Amino acid sequence: MSTQILSLLANAAIETGYMVLIALSIGTLLGGPLGVMLATSGRGELFEARVFNRVVGGIVNATRSIPFIILAVAIIPFTRMVAGTSIGTSAAIVPLTVAATPFIARIIEGAVRGVDSGLIEAAQAMGAKPLQIVFKVLLPEALPAIVLGLTLTTVLLIGYSAMVGAVGGGGLGDLGIRYGYQRFRPDIMAAVVIVLIVVVQLIQTAGDRLARRLNKRVR
Amino acid sequence: MIRLEGLEKIYGGGRGGVTHHALKGIDLSIDKGEIFGIIGRSGAGKSTLIRTINRLEDVTGGRVFVDGVDIATLSNAELTIFRRSVGMVFQHFNLLSSRTVYGNVALPLELAKVPKDEIAKRVQPMLELVGLTDKSDRYPSELSGGQKQRVGIARALVAEPKVLLCDEVTSALDPETTQQILDLLRDINRRMSLTMVVITHEMSVVRDLCDRVAVIDDGLIVESGNVFDVFVKPAHPTTQALIANEIEASLPKSLRRIIHDGPGGPGENPVVKIVFTGPNAYDPIISQLSRTAGIDFNILAGQVDYIQNRPFGILFVEAKGGIDEAEKAIAFVQSRNLKAEVIGYVDPDSVPAG
Incomplete structure (x- = not known):
C-alpha cells in the first residue's frame, strides 16, 4: 500500500475522531443533564415536573425517529447558522451533535433509572438535598451503565460520521465513498472497512473494561 | 420524644384512582431512650408509619411531634437539618455499591459538609462500634448480609442522631445473624441512650429487643404495652396470631x-x-x-x-x-x-x- 493511501487513511481517521469526539462531548454536555432531568421529573420523583417530562420526552422521541441522513440534510440551515458553513468536517459536527444529544439523554435516563430507589430514600433520610442526591448518589451509582451507554453512542456516531460525507463532511466514510466506491478502488474501500472494524473493536473493549472496573456491584 | 396524634395516611385518589387508607388514626407516644416496637403483618401500615416519623411520607391527617417539634411545619431547609437527627436503617441495607464501607458511613457527614479530617475522626469509631474496622476499604458486594446491615447501622449513627428508625432490619438475615444484629442494637441503645423505633413482622424481634410494643392491624393500633405483658396476655386476635406463629414453631x-x-x-x-x-x-x-x-x-x-x-x-x-x-x-x-x-x-x- 502506498504512503499516499496511508496518509489519506490517517487524515480521514483523524477527521472521524475529531467529529465523533466533539459531537460526543457536546452531546454529553447537553444530553447528560437532560437525561438526569428525564429520569427524575416523573410522577412522585425527585424533581417532579410532569409537563416538562412529557414535552422533553416528546422532542427526544421525535428527533430520534428521524433517520440520520435525513436529519443531516434537513437541518442544513441550522448547521450554516451555527458553523457558518454547511460543508466540511467542522460543519458535520452540528448534525452529529443534534443526533447524539437525544440519544445520550435516553442512555443517561435509563442508567439513572436503573439506580435502586431505596438508595434515594436512604439519602433523603440522611438529609440529602435533591442536587446532592444527583451528584452523590445517582450519578456515581449509574456510572458503569453510563460508561457502557457512551461507548455505544461512540460506535453509533462513528457510523453516522460515515454518512456526513453526503453533506460535505470528511472522515473515513467519505474516503470510502469517494475513493473506494466512486473511483473504483476496492483496496481503499477494504482499508477503510478494516480501520473501522479495528477502531470500533478497540472502543468497545476499552468501554467494557472501564465499565467493569467501575462496577463494584459484582466481584 | 416522639408523639403521633391521630395520624392518617390515604394513598392515591388522583383522577378517580383507587384510594388506599393506610393509616386510620394512629396515636402513639414513644419515650426518650426506649426501644419501641411496632409489629404487624405485611400491609398493616407499619412501613408507612415509620416513614412519617422522618417525613419520608407526608401525612394526610394528624400530627407528628419529634422532640416537641411538629415536623409538618418544617421548611425544606429545616427538614434537611431535622433528618440528620434521625437515623434510619433499612431491610435491604440500601448501601451505595460504588462506595466502600468507609465511604458509605462517611456519606451522611459529607452531605452535611463536615470537613474531611473530621469525617475520618467520626467514621473510625463507628466502624469500631459495629466491628468492621478491618473491612473499611471493602465494597458492599464483598460483605455478608449481616456485615452490610452493620454498615447500615454505622451509617445511621455517624451523624449522632437522637432517634434511630429500624425498618425490618433483620428480615433479610438468617436467624443467627439476626441475633447478632439485635444484640448490637440493644448494646447501642444502652450506650448512647438512643430512642429507637423498630418495625417488624417477627414477634421474636420484639421479644429480644424492645421495651414496649404496639400491634398495628389494618392501619390501626389494636394493642400496645409493655413487651412482657403483651406477650403473656395478648388481648387482640392479631397479637394472638402473631404470637401463635412463634409458639407453634x-x-x-x-x-x-x-x-x-x-x-x-x-x-x-x-x-x-x-x-x-x-x-x-x-x-x-x-x-x-x-x-x-x-x-x-x-x-x-x-x-x-x-x-x-x-x-x-x-x-x-x-x-x-x-x-x-x-x-x-x-x-x-x-x-x-x-x-x-x-x-x-x-x-x-x-x-x-x-
Whole structure:
C-alpha cells in the first residue's frame, strides 16, 4: 500500500475522531443533564415536573425517529447558522451533535433509572438535598451503565460520521465513498472497512473494561 | 420524644384512582431512650408509619411531634437539618455499591459538609462500634448480609442522631445473624441512650429487643404495652396470631401431624398446653400435676424463654388418662394463675418414643 493511501487513511481517521469526539462531548454536555432531568421529573420523583417530562420526552422521541441522513440534510440551515458553513468536517459536527444529544439523554435516563430507589430514600433520610442526591448518589451509582451507554453512542456516531460525507463532511466514510466506491478502488474501500472494524473493536473493549472496573456491584 | 396524634395516611385518589387508607388514626407516644416496637403483618401500615416519623411520607391527617417539634411545619431547609437527627436503617441495607464501607458511613457527614479530617475522626469509631474496622476499604458486594446491615447501622449513627428508625432490619438475615444484629442494637441503645423505633413482622424481634410494643392491624393500633405483658396476655386476635406463629414453631411438625382436634377416640389421650408466666412460673408444676390428677404426664414439647429477664414458658404434655383427669389438671394449673387448655388428642402409640 502506498504512503499516499496511508496518509489519506490517517487524515480521514483523524477527521472521524475529531467529529465523533466533539459531537460526543457536546452531546454529553447537553444530553447528560437532560437525561438526569428525564429520569427524575416523573410522577412522585425527585424533581417532579410532569409537563416538562412529557414535552422533553416528546422532542427526544421525535428527533430520534428521524433517520440520520435525513436529519443531516434537513437541518442544513441550522448547521450554516451555527458553523457558518454547511460543508466540511467542522460543519458535520452540528448534525452529529443534534443526533447524539437525544440519544445520550435516553442512555443517561435509563442508567439513572436503573439506580435502586431505596438508595434515594436512604439519602433523603440522611438529609440529602435533591442536587446532592444527583451528584452523590445517582450519578456515581449509574456510572458503569453510563460508561457502557457512551461507548455505544461512540460506535453509533462513528457510523453516522460515515454518512456526513453526503453533506460535505470528511472522515473515513467519505474516503470510502469517494475513493473506494466512486473511483473504483476496492483496496481503499477494504482499508477503510478494516480501520473501522479495528477502531470500533478497540472502543468497545476499552468501554467494557472501564465499565467493569467501575462496577463494584459484582466481584 | 416522639408523639403521633391521630395520624392518617390515604394513598392515591388522583383522577378517580383507587384510594388506599393506610393509616386510620394512629396515636402513639414513644419515650426518650426506649426501644419501641411496632409489629404487624405485611400491609398493616407499619412501613408507612415509620416513614412519617422522618417525613419520608407526608401525612394526610394528624400530627407528628419529634422532640416537641411538629415536623409538618418544617421548611425544606429545616427538614434537611431535622433528618440528620434521625437515623434510619433499612431491610435491604440500601448501601451505595460504588462506595466502600468507609465511604458509605462517611456519606451522611459529607452531605452535611463536615470537613474531611473530621469525617475520618467520626467514621473510625463507628466502624469500631459495629466491628468492621478491618473491612473499611471493602465494597458492599464483598460483605455478608449481616456485615452490610452493620454498615447500615454505622451509617445511621455517624451523624449522632437522637432517634434511630429500624425498618425490618433483620428480615433479610438468617436467624443467627439476626441475633447478632439485635444484640448490637440493644448494646447501642444502652450506650448512647438512643430512642429507637423498630418495625417488624417477627414477634421474636420484639421479644429480644424492645421495651414496649404496639400491634398495628389494618392501619390501626389494636394493642400496645409493655413487651412482657403483651406477650403473656395478648388481648387482640392479631397479637394472638402473631404470637401463635412463634409458639407453634416450637411444636415439632411430627407432633403437629399426630395431634388432632377432639373428640378423642377410645384409648386416645388429651394434649394439654400449659403457659408459664408470672410469679408461679418457677413452680415444679409437672410433679404437682401428677399428684393432683393421679395420672402421669408425658412431656411432648416445650420451651422456656426469658422476655425482659422474666421467664415465659410453654409446655405441651400428654395426659396419660381420660379427659376428666385432664380437666382436673387444667383446673389445678389455673388455680396457680397459669394458663392451660386441651389443644387436641393423640394416640399414645403414635407418639415417638423418648
